[in-house]
Amino acid sequence: MCRIAGIIDQHQHQEQLKLDIQSMCNVMAHGGPDDEGFYQSPDNDLLFGHRRLALIDLSEGGHQPMVYENKYVISFNGEIYNYLILKEELQNEGFQFKSKSDTEVILAGFAHWGLLLFEKLKGMFAFALYDITKKTTYLVRDQSGIKPLYYSTDHNRLVFASEVKAFKNIAYQYEENPDWKIYFLAFGHIPEPYTTLNGVFSLPKAHFLIWNHESKKAEITSYLIEKTSPRVANKYEADTLVKNILEKSVSQHLISDAPIGVFLSGGIDSSLLTLIANQLQQTANQNLHTISINFDHKQFSEEQYQQIVLDQIKSHHASYTLNEAIFSEYFPKALVAMDQPTNDGINSWFVNFFAKENGLKAVLSGIGADELFGGYPSFKRMRLVKILSLLPNYILRQSKKINKQGLKRAYYLSYRNTIGKYLFLRGFFTPDEISALLNISVSKVDHILKNLSSPAIPQGLEKEEQASWLETNLYMQNQLLKDTDAMSMQHGVEVRVPYLDSDLIQAIKSIKNELKYKGSQPKSLLIDAFNNLLPRKIWDRPKMGFTFPFQYWLKTNPHFLNSLAGIENKKANNLIADFKNGNLHWSKAMALYQVFNT
Structure with missing residues (x-):
């Protein structure tokens, strides 16, 4: 790397x-x-x-x-x-x-x-x-x-x-x-x-x-040659296919002449990688290296789930607790480390900071599993996309007057294209908000966003497959992978992503939609494929995205607040006041910091 x-x-x-x-x-x-x-x-x-x-x-x-x-x-x-x-x-x-x-x-x-x-x-x-x-x-x-x-x-x-x-x-x-x-x-x-x-x-x-x-x-x-393969319609065959290819992928991703480990968060994706890697390392008479990060804010900590996995494996494990003092000390360095502006990425900086502290030069990550196996809310919201898309544009554009952000973003569906669907699902600020923040017209915002150069959703994909395509080709591509690369390489650490093995991606494409996404819960196909390996307590619980207590820490961070204090924009200042009062998500305040301090 x-x-x-x-x-x-x-x-x-x-x-x-x-x-x-x-x-x-x-x-x-x-x-x-x-x-x-x-x-x-x-x-x-x-x-x-x-x-x-x-x-x-x-x-x-x-x-x-x-x-x-x-x-x-x-x-x-x-x-x-x-x-x-x-x-x-x-x-x-x-x-x-x-x-x-x-x-x-x-x-x-x-x-x-x-x-x-x-x-x-x-x-x-x-x-x-x-x-x-x-x-x-x-x-x-x-x-x-x-x-x-x-x-x-x-x-x-x-x-x-x-x-x-x-x-x-x-x-x-x-x-x-x-x-x-x-x-x-x-x-x-x-x-x-x-x-x-x-x-x-x-x-x-x-x-x-x-x-x-x-x-x-x-x-x-x-350089890709499009491949067509028979659709897998048998549940046992689908489970076996996923199991065999993911195990092979993890095995290949462990090849290294330098120290390598697995980032264990306690969620389904990282826990499964850890358990598979442990089996492979034990076969080779080697112990696995694992690393976890926890917080002094207990509601953000998944330590109990990490321990469930650790009790099943033999590993050289390192656990770090990130508190507000450590965060405040290194936060300015993490901001400088960004290659391109992003509302995320700071968490990746700290994860790889601790991996470096532990002497690891490469770490396996669970990126890609949510996008491929249906782990995000967007997979269920595609039905709403279809229904709202039936409305005429003048009604969709009126949604900018709605206070609830999820529905306010329905404005984007008036674009009638792939970008519009994605921005409805995951958009940040709406065109009227962008207009006020940058002192430009809404029509200019619409024109620029509507005419972005972007690939279109392929024909013939069903609702959940469309969500997977959007999450993979826009969210994961432009944010998760970009942030992970920039922040890991700041520390000279390589992050490897076994779920993005090309054979695994092709195999998932070949499996019929009802087998991929119609199980009793998100990522059922992945869970069923490893039902003898993955503990029930890991997957039978509410999903916790890997996030930090930023909402608490940034509200008192001097570096962050001083930078926001100098912004001369009425809309921005109103949003900053909302953030301080707990009515605006920290990521939007982070976006304001970057737009007005770059």
């Missing part, structure tokens, strides 16, 4: 290229504390930079950028979990390897399979691969968009990096995206492909960008 950067520009001075790439790598040094490397092409128009977090092949053999047979060069961020399988295939074809790294497997695989390699890779990755002979560079991102990759193709040059911050303080000037505050106040994050900078975009997941050095043109293409 690393940080990558690169510039391809035939008109820039060689020394300036070096200064810029060094600057980009310095900004991202936290994400690659173990090593640094650079590659400059012989004709000096290309320069790759790399900051390394070593987890596989900790030796110099894993140094990057890596050159292969004087034909290909790569700067790679991520982990390829099936690299040993691919390596064996390549060895059978006569390829030889100098290192034990997955990076070299990518290079040899490209030499053998070309573009077909990209779909063969199972894992989380973002890399730049330079074909020296063809004078072509490829930027490639994994199928689930777990690892970020940002790029700009303005002015006949290609600039890319793992973080948006890296595009600042270099010779090229990127102006602020004038619409980012509208995006942020509506979504609570910056939706892909947009960023806070004009001309800097996020490469779509499961896509690759081809940059032709001679024509100086870019083309972006999906």
Whole structure:
């Protein structure tokens, strides 16, 4: 797991290229504390930079950028979990390897399979691969968009990096995206492909960008080959399919030459990963590393559920208690750590802070289970979406006058598109509120949000499948994964997500809707698949999202309150007063902090 950067520009001075790439790598040094490397092409128009977090092949053999047979060069961020399988295939074809790294497997695989390699890779990755002979560079991102990759193709040059911050303080000037505050106040994050900078975009997941050095043109293409498989209609077959693939996924995600553990929150998703990982580690005569965070506010603590799991396993367990004093001490650092504005992410900073304190370089996380197996309220609200969508637009727009936020957001359904459905389910501020906060017209807000570049919900998906698609491709993609990556890499910690294994995602797609979401409770398919392993007390209880006592702590936090005090906007000040009186959720106050202090 690393940080990558690169510039391809035939008109820039060689020394300036070096200064810029060094600057980009310095900004991202936290994400690659173990090593640094650079590659400059012989004709000096290309320069790759790399900051390394070593987890596989900790030796110099894993140094990057890596050159292969004087034909290909790569700067790679991520982990390829099936690299040993691919390596064996390549060895059978006569390829030889100098290192034990997955990076070299990518290079040899490209030499053998070309573009077909990209779909063969199972894992989380973002890399730049330079074909020296063809004078072509490829930027490639994994199928689930777990690892970020940002790029700009303005002015006949290609600039890319793992973080948006890296595009600042270099010779090229990127102006602020004038619409980012509208995006942020509506979504609570910056939706892909947009960023806070004009001309800097996020490469779509499961896509690759081809940059032709001679024509100086870019083309972006999906590398996925659509697969159709018979729909699984048998309950036993569905349970078995999920069980076998998830166990295989966890096994692959545990591969590491550095300390790795599991984050145990006490919920269904992390508890199940812990129990599966424990079985695998015991088979290998190894004890599992686990880590938990609790709070001195007991209503936020899941310690009793963590203990239920710990009583069933053998692990080197570390438990930390986060209190208001520790939170206040590190809160300013967590705010600075954000790569892009987000209403969440602070909790991820602290989780990974404690993982680092415990000496772990990688942690398994339960991200993806709620989105794929139906763990959110949105799965039940899709029926309401369908009913409200039958109303004419003039009635939907009147909902902005309703005081209850959940119904007030029905305004967004007047957009009659995917964005409208998502913002009804998970929207943050409504257009009239955004208008008042930014001193712009509601019609401008509507125009910008309604015309966002965004994928549409595929045809033929049933209600719950639509919810899963929205949660996966918008909420998880743009917020959970982005926040997790940015905040974990601030501490040089890699977060791995076994539920987002491409085989598991494909398997779930193949299961009929009634088997996936029509059980007696949320995530029934996942629970039933592991009914002999997962304790009843873990799943037969009210859901607790992993959250912090922010509502209490931020109301007395001097750094936060002093920043809010300087805002000169009537609507913002009214909302801040509501927050102080306990009538506004902390996340909205956090959004105001970022919009008016950036």
